[in-house]
Amino acid sequence: MQNFFLVLYPFFPLWAWVTLTFLHFPADKLLVFILLPIVIYIIWTLKVRVPAYLGFFMCFTAYHLGSVYYNNLIPTNTNFLSFTLSDFNFLACLLFLVVENTNFDDGFLKRMNRHVLWIVILSLVISVLQTKNPLFFYNAALDEDLIYVGENRISSIYSWVSLNAVGVTFPILISILLNEYETNSRPFPIIVLSGIVVSFLTRARFVMISTIIAFLQLLLVSSIALKKKLFIIGFFVVGVVAIIGAAQLAGYDINETINERILEKGNDMGSAKTRLLSYDIFMMKFPENPYFGVGPKTRDDVVDLLGGEAHLIHVGYLSYLYFYGFFGAMLLFLALVALLWDAWLVGKRYDFWGAFYGFLGFALANFTFVYFNFSEMGIILAVIYMRYYKLNSERLYA
Numbered sequence: 001m002q003n004f005f006l007v008l009y010p011f012f013p014l015w016a017w018v019t020l021t022f023l024h025f026p027a028d029k030l031l032v033f034i035l036l037p038i039v040i041y042i043i044w045t046l047k048v049r050v051p052a053y054l055g056f057f058m059c060f061t062a063y064h065l066g067s068v069y070y071n072n073l074i075p076t077n078t079n080f081l082s083f084t085l086s087d088f089n090f091l092a093c094l095l096f097l098v099v100e101n102t103n104f105d106d107g108f109l110k111r112m113n114r115h116v117l118w119i120v121i122l123s124l125v126i127s128v129l130q131t132k133n134p135l136f137f138y139n140a141a142l143d144e145d146l147i148y149v150g151e152n153r154i155s156s157i158y159s160w161v162s163l164n165a166v167g168v169t170f171p172i173l174i175s176i177l178l179n180e181y182e183t184n185s186r187p188f189p190i191i192v193l194s195g196i197v198v199s200f201l202t203r204a205r206f207v208m209i210s211t212i213i214a215f216l217q218l219l220l221v222s223s224i225a226l227k228k229k230l231f232i233i234g235f236f237v238v239g240v241v242a243i244i245g246a247a248q249l250a251g252y253d254i255n256e257t258i259n260e261r262i263l264e265k266g267n268d269m270g271s272a273k274t275r276l277l278s279y280d281i282f283m284m285k286f287p288e289n290p291y292f293g294v295g296p297k298t299r300d301d302v303v304d305l306l307g308g309e310a311h312l313i314h315v316g317y318l319s320y321l322y323f324y325g326f327f328g329a330m331l332l333f334l335a336l337v338a339l340l341w342d343a344w345l346v347g348k349r350y351d352f353w354g355a356f357y358g359f360l361g362f363a364l365a366n367f368t369f370v371y372f373n374f375s376e377m378g379i380i381l382a383v384i385y386m387r388y389y390k391l392n393s394e395r396l397y398a
Helices: 002-008 013-024 029-047 052-070 080-086 090-098 106-132 165-180 187-201 205-221 224-252 254-262 270-288 300-306 315-348 356-363 377-396
Strands: none
Touching: 013 029, 013 165, 029 080, 029 090, 029 106, 029 254, 052 080, 052 315, 090 377, 106 165, 106 187, 165 187, 165 205, 165 300, 165 356, 165 377, 187 205, 187 224, 205 224, 205 356, 270 300, 315 356, 315 377, 356 377
């Protein structure tokens, strides 16, 4: 199975492009049909390993699907079985089950490190090319009105998965590489350059913040010497100055991105107002269905209260409390907490902090948007690395 993951990840955005372009079929749905017999084989032949985070997440997925069925939210053009097979929570359960019951060896990790590095470099190259031609390698089917492109946002290679994939997956890839490559290694400068440039070109604050959190591990991890930390700070300062200079020479308006997207000078802090409005509406509507929620769809009365500012309560945690109520949302939140705790323990015991800081960025990002998609490539990769480090420790002390 480890060879399966080597082929699949981190090249999934490219596979998604292939399946959509030539097979006209989403890669994630194809992946479900591949994983189902594997999961059945694992359950049938092995003593299945289900960590705490996966137990909570499987319970949430069952609750989510039950809520969809109970509240009659299945789209009219499909049925419950097809809906389930297309659901990203169901896909995440399959992926987690396979990863947690697969053995990964040292050779796998070395090859995976190279693969992640290649895909990060490709992300950088495509992002830079998209500043000149926003539709280059862009999945316009996800953005038919080209609103995303019209805001000059860059999605790199990740639009073939989803428009939010770059914000979840890319910071985790950077977090993993920063842990796997020493500061004096040749790939380290390109990793830092890629992290700064790609995250900035997305023009999305949550992506920038998640990437900054990934970089913070270089300063907060105690195993890195103070001298190295000072070198890293100096390297970042020089790197940012060099990137700004290169951008100006290339004609890219950095000030526009800072003023319009980060400081929101052009829209009167519209994004912040949307979050505050979401909070007010949540406090108004959550008490109506506090325990079991209304199902994973924003009802018309809430849409009307939002007044066109957004199509849903635009804070992930509040949105899920509204959708699933206290009981259902707590299952997901406990899964996230358990995953963070698991990643923290892996960091403390094995000095691999890439997963923890990657998950931390994902957890904080959902205060500003709604995207608890645990099937994202970056999250699955982080879990794979965690699984490897646990297995490696067992091999050392066996």
